[in-house]
Amino acid sequence: MLFGLDGVEIGLIIVFLTLFSAILSGFPVAFAIGGAGVISFGIIAALDSAGLLIHQAIDTSSDAYNALLATGVPAETVSIFRNPELPRIGVHVFERGWEYALDRNVSFIVNRINERVIAGQSIETLLAVLMFVLMGIVLERSKIANDLLTTMARVFGPLPGGLAVSIVVVGAFLAASTGIVGATVVTMGLLALPTMLRNNYSPELATGVIAASGTLGQIIPPSIVIVLLGTLAGDLYSAAQESRAVEAGCTDALTYLGEPAVVSVGTLFQAALLPGILLALLYALYAFGFAMLNPSKAPAVELGVSTNEPVTRGEAFTWLLGVPIALIAGTMLLTQVNMVGNQNTTVSSFSDIGESASLRTNVSELCQSAMIELHGQEAWDTAVAEQKVIDESGGATESTRLTPEEIEQARADKVAAAAPIGTGIAILTVMMGLILAFARGISPSSDPMPLLIGGVGLVLGLLVDIALISPLTSPGLTVIFLFLPWALAIYGCYHAMVRLSKHDLLRVVFPPLVLIVAVLGSILGGITNPTPAAALGAAGAIMLAAYRKLKDEDKSPKVIIWSTLAVLVMILLGVNFDLRINADNVSFESWVAFFFAYGAYLYALFGLLFSCWVLYRSGVLTPAVRETAKVTSMVFTILIASQLLNLVVISFGGEHYIQSFLKSFDNEVKVFLIVMLVLFVLGFVLDFLEIIYIVVPIVGPVIYGGSFDPKWVTIMIAVNLQTSFLTPPFGFALFYLRGVAPKEVTTGHIYRGVAPFVLIQVVGLAILWFFPGIVTIVPDLIPN
Secondary structure, eight states, rough: GGGOOHHHHHHHHHHHHHHHHHHTTTTTTHHHHHHHHHHHHHHHHHHHHHHHHEEEEEESSHHHHHHHHHHOOGGGOOOOOTTTTTTTTESSSSSHEEEEHHHHHHHHHHHHHIIIISTTTTHHHHHHHHHHHHHHHHHHHHHHHHHHHHHHHHTTTTTTTTHHHHHHHHHHHHHHTTTOOHHHHHHHHHHHHHHHHHTOOOHHHHHHHHHHHHHHTTTTTSOOHHHHHHHHHHHHHHHHHHHHHHHHTTTTTHHHHHSOOOOOOOHHHHHHHHHHHHHHHHHHHHHHHHHHHHHHTSSSOOEEEESSSOHOOOOOOIIIIIIIHHHHHHHHHHTTTEEEOOOOOOOOOOOOOOOOOOOOOOOOOOHHHHHHHHHHHHHHEEEEEEHHHHHTTTSSSSOOBBOHHHHHHHHHHHHHOOEEEEHHHHHHHHHHHHHHHHHHHOOTTTTHHHHHHHHHHHHHHHHHHHTTTTTTTTTHHHHHHHHHHHHHHHHHHHHHHHHHTTSSHHHHHHHHHHHHHHHHHHTTTTTSSSHHHHHHHHHHHHHHHHHHHHHTOOOOHHHHHHHHHHHHHHHHHHHSSOOOSSSOOOOOHHHHHHHHHHHHHHHHHHHHHHHHHHHTTTTTTHHHHHHHHHHHHHHHHHHHHHHHHHHHHHHHHHHHHHHHHHHHTTHHHHHHHHHHHHHEEETSSOOOOIIIIHHHHHHHHHTTTSSSSSHHHHHHHHHHHHGGGGGGTTHHHHHHHHSSOOOOOOOHHHHHHHHHHHHHHHHHHHHHEEEEEEEEHHHHOOOO
């Protein structure tokens, strides 16, 4: 044994030192990782051939080993860490020679590139990375951050520490719209840092809050970190739970867990929403508390005079708070009493399949005892009772085709139970009502007549829905009945939007907010998966940036506005009409709706192409696309290179050695804490991409193979990885900020400034540890 260490341990040290040296060499990270894999394999192969790397493995031919297996202990659970008393035998780390390991690595790397990069199941999800990056870069180049910083500083500046709080708010907003850490930190460093320093803000607080707020894009959806982690987590969790089920004596994870062992990126986006907001709140509370304790280092600042119309407290309370709450709460109350609800009358041609027991009970005794230990005796007894009832009734009911009479009866039952007001009409009414209320609240001195006409139109629309529209009314007749009431409502909303566009805050916040709601709403609501939502976000960002560019050039942006309305028309027609024109019997109204939808699609496409031309002509699109290609290429190259390094670690037994060490604790809480500590420490020297693709695949089978919720495990890793941007000496956010900070701001100021925020990250992790419901509540409320 060289230096008294096991051969596998020396191999792991060689890999880490080679990787660390390659990164410090200055080569691009993607090539440094691949090169580290090749070089470390060569060094380990040379030492192994010289007989210097000897692994002390358990002697599987010994009597003690066979006696242990005879007691019923699975061979997979036996290791040198858990059973140190067993006899050992010295073997080479490459048991079949380095030539065989090299051949396996070459063949495996080709297979992995094909599975995970070119044609695997995760490639569609990874495409979201490209479009989220494009969305973020285009929005960053549209100068949205400039307007947000100026406006938020004007809003929060008069408060103690208000400028720091405004930085956090803008950071959270940019995280949900761009998610690009480097762009966010650089932009806020250039625009906000000099302003904060001129107003006597502490350099430590100013630099710390800018760097920390810029990293919120790594946890607040749509986060590239979560997309990359999610593609790994799904495979790791599924494979780990299958292994866990087999070790427990069950046939598969579905039998053992009672549910499929799956986790999707969309679910992880839902899970990350509240933790991201929690971190932003903790940052803002720290900034406010620092200002209260050190008022001279974070003073209140008046930045400019607002051009908004003065509003009394009573008017603001009534129209900006009271009426919106009444609209939303009233709609929710009407939903509870079935005045608002689903009016869908679609009936399946087949009967429902009979329900099965909550758990599978036809299992072996070993599996049964493991399932009772996991789910509890009460859950097992309930499943047994459910299965007994099913068996006594002749087994689970099969799905059968319904007769025409049964279909008509089922449809009549749905019509009788339908609510008088449809959910879609209620939602649109609430949205337009909120627009009218906010317009009245921000400009109470303006003529109220247009808003009153809009409100009358909304009320008439509800009355028409109750009196004239039934669940069986065709979409065409519904449009005719609602045409006049909603024409009045749209007239009022048009005047309301004109007034809202004159408000400083709303004019800046509303356009990107609509994009955020469209992208995140479609993902969090389970409407679509992240890839189409990312495409929507990229297209929306291009149109928003073109709108901003035309406004700066004093040119009319009506083409983009009408294109946005065309998208809304497409959505409304697609939701309410059957646009399948290749069916046997297509109604006249379906043809009319199809041609309107097709026309709207063509105009929306024209608007997108026109937006691309505007950005190309102004020199924005070309560098944005070039930067997107660079970032995306870097991510995928790191993915390929990390697979090579990972295969090198597997080839000499490093992965199995680490996993055996972690499993030897027989306490998943202790194992998870060790892994989180290791990830935190590695964050000081490695980037988040390297940790995701090199470290997580090694430790993943262990931490995802326990009883922890996979959503919670993944979000805990994501929050932990966020600190890698802040921890010196290799925190990327620190480098970005150092590059744009004034000369009077030293590196020491930046390091001291981020230290409290790193501690806040640890506090955030502790809160998520003790209150895991923060992570799981949104996915539980919105099944994906």
